[in-house]
Amino acid sequence: xxxxxxxxxxxxxxxxxxxxxxxxxxxxxxxxxxxxxxxxxxxxxxxxxxxxxxxxxxxxxxxxxxxxxxxxxxxxxxxxxxxxxxxxxxxxxxxxxxxxxxxxx
Amino acid sequence: xxxxxxxxxxxxxxxxxxxxxxxxxxxxxxxxxxxxxxxxxxxxxxxxxxxxxxxxxxxxxxxxxxxxxxxxxxxxxxxxxxxxxxxxxxxxxxxxxxxxxxxxxxxxxxxxxxxxxxxxxxxxxxxxxxxxxxxxxxxxxxxxxxxxxxxxxxxxxxxxxxxxxxxxxxxxxxxxxxxxxxxxxxxxxxxxxxxxxxxxxxxxxxxxxxxxxxxxxxxxxxxxxxxxxxxxxxxxxxxxxxxxxxxxxxxxxxxxxxxxxxxxxxxxxxxxxxxxxxxxxxxxxxxxxxxxxxxxxxxxxxxxxxxxxxxxxxxxxxxxxxxxxxxxxxxxxxxxxxxxxxxxxxxxxxxxxxxxxxxxxxxxxxxxxxxxxxxxxxxxxxxxxxxxxxxxxxxxxxxxxxxxxxxxx
Ligand SMILES: Cc1cc2nc3c(=O)[nH]c(=O)nc-3n(C[C@H](O)[C@H](O)[C@H](O)COP(=O)(O)OP(=O)(O)OC[C@H]3O[C@@H](n4cnc5c(N)ncnc54)[C@H](O)[C@@H]3O)c2cc1C
Ligand code: FES
Numbered sequence: 107x108x109x110x111x112x113x114x115x116x117x118x119x120x121x122x123x124x125x126x127x128x129x130x131x132x133x134x135x136x137x138x139x140x141x142x143x144x145x146x147x148x149x150x151x152x153x154x155x156x157x158x159x160x161x162x163x164x165x166x167x168x169x170x171x172x173x174x175x176x177x178x179x180x181x182x183x184x185x186x187x188x189x190x191x192x193x194x195x196x197x198x199x200x201x202x203x204x205x206x207x208x209x210x211x
Numbered sequence: 212x213x214x215x216x217x218x219x220x221x222x223x224x225x226x227x228x229x230x231x232x233x234x235x236x237x238x239x240x241x242x243x244x245x246x247x248x249x250x251x252x253x254x255x256x257x258x259x260x261x262x263x264x265x266x267x268x269x270x271x272x273x274x275x276x277x278x279x280x281x282x283x284x285x286x287x288x289x290x291x292x293x294x295x296x297x298x299x300x301x302x303x304x305x306x307x308x309x310x311x312x313x314x315x316x317x318x319x320x321x322x323x324x325x326x327x328x329x330x331x332x333x334x335x336x337x338x339x340x341x342x343x344x345x346x347x348x349x350x351x352x353x354x355x356x357x358x359x360x361x362x363x364x365x366x367x368x369x370x371x372x373x374x375x376x377x378x379x380x381x382x383x384x385x386x387x388x389x390x391x392x393x394x395x396x397x398x399x400x401x402x403x404x405x406x407x408x409x410x411x412x413x414x415x416x417x418x419x420x421x422x423x424x425x426x427x428x429x430x431x432x433x434x435x436x437x438x439x440x441x442x443x444x445x446x447x448x449x450x451x452x453x454x455x456x457x458x459x460x461x462x463x464x465x466x467x468x469x470x471x472x473x474x475x476x477x478x479x480x481x482x483x484x485x486x487x488x489x490x491x492x493x494x495x496x497x498x499x500x501x502x503x504x505x506x507x508x509x510x511x512x513x514x515x516x517x518x519x520x521x522x523x524x525x526x527x528x529x530x531x532x533x534x535x536x537x538x539x540x541x542x543x544x545x546x547x548x549x550x551x552x553x554x555x556x557x558x559x560x561x562x563x564x565x566x567x568x569x570x571x572x573x574x575x576x577x578x579x580x581x582x583x584x585x586x587x588x589x590x591x592x593x594x595x596x597x598x599x600x601x602x603x604x605x606x607x608x609x610x611x612x613x614x615x616x617x618x619x620x
Contacts, residue, residue: 155260161583163590163615172586173539174255174532175505188273188508189253 112200112207118145119204126169128160131210136197138206139164139180145199146180147208153178153185153192169194214239216518217309219291219301220317220453221245223253223504224485224511226273228315231515233282239519241283244301244309246290247340250276255504257344258368259534263375264348268341296460296478313480313518316468317511318453320486320502325360325446331422334429336445338365351443355379358431358441360419362389364533366447367402371535374409381412381439383419383431390533393546395565397554398579405536405559414439450502452487465489467500472524474514484514494526494597495545495574503531528593529575539582541589544575544596555588556580556610564588571601588614 115129121140128150129136135150137159152159152171161172168186170177176190183194198209216232218225221243229241245251252271260266279286291309293302301309322337336347347369351357357373359366362384370380386392388399403413414433421432422444431439452467463469463477467489474482474490483490485507489500509527516523533540538559549567555578556563562580566573576592578585591614595602600619606612 157583161587163587170586170590172583172590173534175530175586175590189255189504 111209111211113210115147115206115208117204118201118206121145121206124164124166126160126162126164128158129208134210135160136208136210137169138199138208139169141167141180145201145206147197147199148178148180148183149195152176152190153194154190159194212238214312215310216241216313216315217301217311218243218315218317220319220485220487221247221251221286222317222319222485223251223273223507224317224319224514225315226251227508227511228317228484228515228518229279229284230274230282231512232519233284235516235519235521240285242285242287242309244287244289244291244303246288247342248288249341250274250279250286252341253504254339257341258338258365259372261341261344262348262351262369262372268345271341291456294456294460296462296481299480311480314482315474315514315518316457316476316481316483316487317485317514318456318487320450321453322447323449323451325419325448327422331424334422334424334444335360336443338369338445338447339450347445351376351378354442356381356441357443357445358383358429358439360444360446361448362386362413362415363447363449364390366445367406367535368533369445369447370406370411371409374406374411375536379410379412381414381441382406383414383417383433383439385416385418387416389413389415393577394542395546395552395577398540398563398565398577401559401563401579402535402538402540405538409536450486452489452500454487465498469498472526473517473522474510474525475517482514482518484510490525492526493524494528495548499529499545501529501531503529505530526597528597530589530593534582537581538579539585540577540579541585542575542577543589543593544573546575546577548574551604553604553607555608560584561610562588564592566592566602566607568602568604571604572596572599573602591615591618594618 126137126139137150139146154176157173163170177187178194183196250272256266289303291301356379358381418434423430468483470483470488470490472491472493486502513525530543546567551568553566562584564578567575573596
């Protein structure tokens, strides 16, 4: 695992609990979440139609798309409720000195 | 016990019911009878991404035949034209007979038709199923000026798609606003402006007097004597539940099949779900009939549970969406029973929501905004409604305050 793949997203206090922020890197968009047990990251665009999940609702371990209420598990990326049926990609997250990093492949 | 369970109507409610029955009952035979020659599929893309070629036929089915085979759910492409509830039998056009122990009716709804002269019967198109969507897509490819009769959700979605295909589109609506009276006028006007900005012509308060064929094209005479020339006509003037089959039986009908909160009809062992059912909603304490994706799915699941013997009340708060151009409109709850209306936001780019309150609790809401802008607030609204929460109106009306503050943990 090379160090270079870890990208700094921001400080831990930039995300409220049970909430998310959008993070753009090069030409890709990610969502970084703060859940009760830590930080998680997924692709930032819904797999159903191209909608930003940053406007979605975080509930427990789930993110719900603002457009048609497709639901994904934030930790596994699994599509849980139609019309979303394709899983969302997830990324490893680490916290170092109150800073959040995600590992982009 | 091993039962024969038949699901009449292979749409969204039917497939979700079938899978839910299997989750709770590994033994019974489950058979879906559907008159369309395709496994159950999603209808929302028909007026949107399918017309725009962003979704293909193979993208539309809810589940593949592998999923159905694995779960031992049979799908048969057949049209039923007679039922005998007393002897628990269904009869197909080709003479085949099907016996059931439990029956779910999920025959959906069908488009209302314009009353037209016989020589025009095949000239006006409607959109309900994939066959019709394919036909419309093929024909519009070499037409330019298209008229849509009816400014409801489906008509406007088609208008949006055809405009994106560079067609000149005219929408004729009999009422004084788009999308019917339950939609707040301001929201209807915002949607109308978006259509106009994209070049669509919207004509309100006008009725069709006569349609005349002229050299392969049409002239539509309106009640103010104006004439619209057009190459192609599509009508979206509402729909009715598909219940003709049951009209001379003792199944209780009233704007659809009357069901209680357990999806049970007036006849024992016969259930109904989805667009076809006029069901009792215990939260709103009244009957309602809905035509929406979320309802078809959840109502199907609830019927499936009850058929499998897991007694379950249907309490889902209604929700539906419509996508037109870069707008996403959402409705939750019911918007016709209120003593107060609260507005949140006034700019379509940040989202505009109308809340309908009764006794300081939200009964329903309608919002529109550019894509992604109203979904979260509408979802929180559904939760507040479901929990019967007394809401702080100041927070509701202030777009700078997050609505999740109102959710009582
Ligand atoms: C063009 C279009 C766009 C839509 N867009 C949206 C949207 O954006 N958002 C939203 O929330 N909702 C939308 N809807 C509504 C949503 O798709 C429906 O509410 C949903 O499909 C209803 O599911 P259902 O199972 O009750 O009925 P259907 O999906 O209509 O299925 C009923 C099936 O039963 C079959 N059938 C009927 N009679 C018989 C018989 N005698 N024998 C055998 N088979 C029979 C029918 O052919 C049909 O296949 C849209 C609908 C349409 C038509
Ligand atoms: S765009 Fe996310 S569910 Fe449709």
